[in-house]
Amino acid sequence: MDEKKIMTPEEEASLFRFVEDSDARASEKIIAPRYSYWKSVFRVFFKKKINIVILVFLAFIIFVAAVMPNFWVYDPFENVTDASTFNLSPKACIEKYGGFSMKYLFGTGSMGNSILYGIVSSAKTSLVIATICAAINMFIGIIVGAIWGYSKKVDKVLLVVYQIIANVPSILLISVLVYVIGSGFWPFIFALTVTGWLGIAFFFRTQVMIIRDREYSLASRCLGTPILRVISKNILPFLTSVIVTLLATELPSYINMEVFLSYIGVGLSASVPSLGRMIQQAQTGFLTYPWEFWPPVSIASAITIILYVLGQNLADASDPRTHMM
Secondary structure (H helix, E strand, C coil): CCCCCCCCHHHHHHCCCCCCHHHHHHHCCCCCCCCCHHHHHHHHHCCCHHHHHHHHHHHHHHHHHHHHHHCCCCCCCCCCCCHHHCCCCHHHHHHHHCCCCHHHCCCECCCCCEHHHHHHHHHHHHHHHHHHHHHHHHHHHHHHHHHHHHCHHHHHHHHHHHHHHHCCCHHHHHHHHHHHHCCCHHHHHHHHHCCHHHHHHHHHHHHHHHHCCCHHHHHHHHCCCCHHHHHHHHHHHHHHHHHHHHHHHHHHHHHHHHHHHHHCCCCCCCCCCCHHHHHHHHHHHCCCCHHHHHHHHHHHHHHHHHHHHHHHHHHHHHCHHHHCC
């Protein structure tokens, strides 16, 4: 067996170096690569090439829905006095107007209206409604849910309120509100958000209750940290992936809700373009005039699926466990 080499004092001293006073601060720094949570999230997200493809499709839909209605002005009663323009197929439109026209790419509707222009304007309506409703409900739901789950006094009150409202069918509640306050754009948003945040708050209540009694939260409470600071610094950052996951389901759900309510006649007013109303008007003749029924159905389905898939993949990427190398 080899004998252990014994180092002389001079050799041991050569292994170390005293830090000068000017380098005292530098000696306390930890040499390690800087970590950015969101940079890591997007690195994992864009690692899947399918996400890039779907994101391009979504960007295209948003661009068309946001920009093109300024140039493709939709008027459902534009040709209402000309019966020869009613229910024309794309081929019939080419024959009638003497050539191809982007305006009549999908043909005309029951009143001679451009189906393409109607779909673009209706898609803008759906995306705006989904964005506004999701922003309002998520903002209120997260804040109220965090306080609800942390404070036992608030829990007793809101739990009773939730049990009462949760037993009322949401479709019935929204329908009653639409009939009472009207079916305009903002009244419809109010009907979707007046109680929509409560389910989100209840979900976050459960999540907060799981982590509120962990050691670091108890230590903060013992040091006298205010409740709102404990919630914002100790609890909510650990729920980032949960928030993204919930947002992934909220955005498409409002589009589905708008389409469904407009389809059954209790959604937006007739003056506001709606995919649901276009589907409702075309359902009676979808076998005779399929070009009026399937384009709005396909666009509504595509937007919902794209938002859901992107949201779920972003939720997976925001899970810290996927960042482990």
